[in-house]
Amino acid sequence: MSFKVLTKLTIAAFCCTWGLASAQVYVSKSSTVHFFSETPMENIEATSKEATSVLNSQTGELLITIGITSFKFPSKLMEEHFNENYMETEKYPKSEFKGKIVDLKTVDFKKDGVYNVVVEGDLTVHGVKKAKKINAKLEVKGGQVTGTSKFVINLEEFKIERPKIVWEKIAENIDVDVNFVYAPYVKK
Amino acid sequence: MHLMLRNNFLKVCLLVSSVGLAQTDMEALLNEQASQGGKKTPNYVHATFKGTKLINGHSVEAPGAGVLQFIIYHRFSNMNDVLYNFFGLDGATTRLGLDYGISKRLSIGIGRTAVLKAVDGYLKYKVLMQSSEGAPVTMALVAGSSYNTIRAPYYEGDRLRRLNYLSQLLLARKFNASFSLQLMPTYVYNNLAETDKDKNGIFAQGYGARLKISKRTSINWEHYVVLPSQVNNTVRNTVALGFDIDTGGHIFQFHFTNASSMIEQQFIPLTTGNVAKSEFRLGFNISRVFTVNKKAASK
Numbered sequence: 001m002s003f004k005v006l007t008k009l010t011i012a013a014f015c016c017t018w019g020l021a022s023a024q025v026y027v028s029k030s031s032t033v034h035f036f037s038e039t040p041m042e043n044i045e046a047t048s049k050e051a052t053s054v055l056n057s058q059t060g061e062l063l064i065t066i067g068i069t070s071f072k073f074p075s076k077l078m079e080e081h082f083n084e085n086y087m088e089t090e091k092y093p094k095s096e097f098k099g100k101i102v103d104l105k106t107v108d109f110k111k112d113g114v115y116n117v118v119v120e121g122d123l124t125v126h127g128v129k130k131a132k133k134i135n136a137k138l139e140v141k142g143g144q145v146t147g148t149s150k151f152v153i154n155l156e157e158f159k160i161e162r163p164k165i166v167w168e169k170i171a172e173n174i175d176v177d178v179n180f181v182y183a184p185y186v187k188k
Numbered sequence: 189m190h191l192m193l194r195n196n197f198l199k200v201c202l203l204v205s206s207v208g209l210a211q212t213d214m215e216a217l218l219n220e221q222a223s224q225g226g227k228k229t230p231n232y233v234h235a236t237f238k239g240t241k242l243i244n245g246h247s248v249e250a251p252g253a254g255v256l257q258f259i260i261y262h263r264f265s266n267m268n269d270v271l272y273n274f275f276g277l278d279g280a281t282t283r284l285g286l287d288y289g290i291s292k293r294l295s296i297g298i299g300r301t302a303v304l305k306a307v308d309g310y311l312k313y314k315v316l317m318q319s320s321e322g323a324p325v326t327m328a329l330v331a332g333s334s335y336n337t338i339r340a341p342y343y344e345g346d347r348l349r350r351l352n353y354l355s356q357l358l359l360a361r362k363f364n365a366s367f368s369l370q371l372m373p374t375y376v377y378n379n380l381a382e383t384d385k386d387k388n389g390i391f392a393q394g395y396g397a398r399l400k401i402s403k404r405t406s407i408n409w410e411h412y413v414v415l416p417s418q419v420n421n422t423v424r425n426t427v428a429l430g431f432d433i434d435t436g437g438h439i440f441q442f443h444f445t446n447a448s449s450m451i452e453q454q455f456i457p458l459t460t461g462n463v464a465k466s467e468f469r470l471g472f473n474i475s476r477v478f479t480v481n482k483k484a485a486s487k
Contacts, residue, residue, distance in 0.1 A: 054217050065219075077255070077437070161403070
């Protein structure tokens with residue numbers, strides 16, 4: 001093997017490792033997904049701490065997945081109705097988001113600070129995929145990234161059926177707030 | 189030629205490095221992270237049945253932790269009494285019951301039944317809970333007793349005669365969103381047997397099923413078969429066919445059954461309604477739940 005070829009191979013190897021290192025991938029270490037809806041009878045709210053997300057700081061790619069049964073309600077009956085009657089969890093066990101941070105250039109992942117960004121992508125809830133544009137906030141602090149966002153889900157848009165009977169009125173729009181704490185991905 | 193190939197290889201390397209992780213890699217990483225995630229709540233199945241009672245007897249369901257449930261049970265009298273008692277609607281037996289979920293698995297219930305003026309109580313414990321990655325069935329144990337407070341000569345002088353016991357194993361599986369099946373081997377013991385021909389301890393095998401017909405309604409079936417040569421020949425197996433409506437906070441259960449009582453210690457050894465002679469009655473259970481302990485409920 002000639003010296004030239006060896007050099008080229010070395011450069012190639014270097015490029016690969018450098019590439020992976022600079023395309024920093026973040027994975028969520030903890031998360032909170034919470035939703036709230038005001039109804040005449042009682043307020044409906046639930047929290048899940050079991051959502052998972054990955055974020056690519058070079059491409060801006062952002063993926064989230066959440067198991068629907070991980071949402072905990074103040075009452076078991078509410079949880080049962082949520083899974084049985086509204087989300088049809090046995091048919092659609094997960095909700096997902098696949099998107100990108102649009103204005104990635106404004107974010108410096110190496111510098112501490114708070115960055116307001118716009119995330120664009122497909123949100124899949126109840127088996128229905130919808131294109132969404134969501135405002136979010138990224139806070140970089142000591143290598144960790146905290147992403148927070150608030151948005152509204154319209155039940156009709158995701159084909160979540162609202163009952164017609166009067167005694168179980170639920171709101172048309174549900175307020176959702178999410179919080180993800182990311183740390184750089186270290187391959188085990 | 190050789191060099192050309194190597195050059196191409198170099199280009200590929202550079203391309204990979206500039207793109208970083210490809211999209212599919214990100215998705216693979218997401219799935220890997222989601223499946224790791226440490227402590228995860230198992231995907232327990234919800235609502236194998238709508239009510240804590242299938243119709244007359246227990247289902248594997250229990251009120252959630254910190255939730256109090258009030259049920260009014262009502263059975264009219266035999267429907268074959270068409271004209272004089274207007275399809276049996278003039279007569280009635282009732283039970284009022286309270287159930288409370290101590291934890292996700294353990295619940296306690298008390299009640300009072302008009303039949304023999306019995307007061308009763310029981311504990312229900314879920315040994316197994318069906319989940320998509322764990323147990324294929326939900327298994328619950330029920331242990332209960334009742335005390336007949338009716339004034340009757342055969343109870344005079346011996347209070348212990350008034351006591352009755354229930355032990356039951358409930359085995360249920362929710363096969364899909366609309367179909368659930370339950371088996372309930374049951375043993376009841378009455379300190380005072382009904383006649384010389386009745387045993388004190390009686391084994392029965394119960395079967396139950398529900399078929400959802402819409403998101404909020406289902407058809408239920410329940411059948412308790414008394415194993416042979418334990419009871420006098422007037423005793424019939426308990427059968428019931430019901431319809432559940434879940435309205436949110438309430439569950440309305442309407443049914444036809446040949447039993448007049450609503451606790452196992454009574455309906456297994458005492459049901460005499462002969463379905464073939466139209467000796468069955470209309471009945472309903474109405475339940476309402478209240479979250480009384482918010483701390484326990486949100487755990």
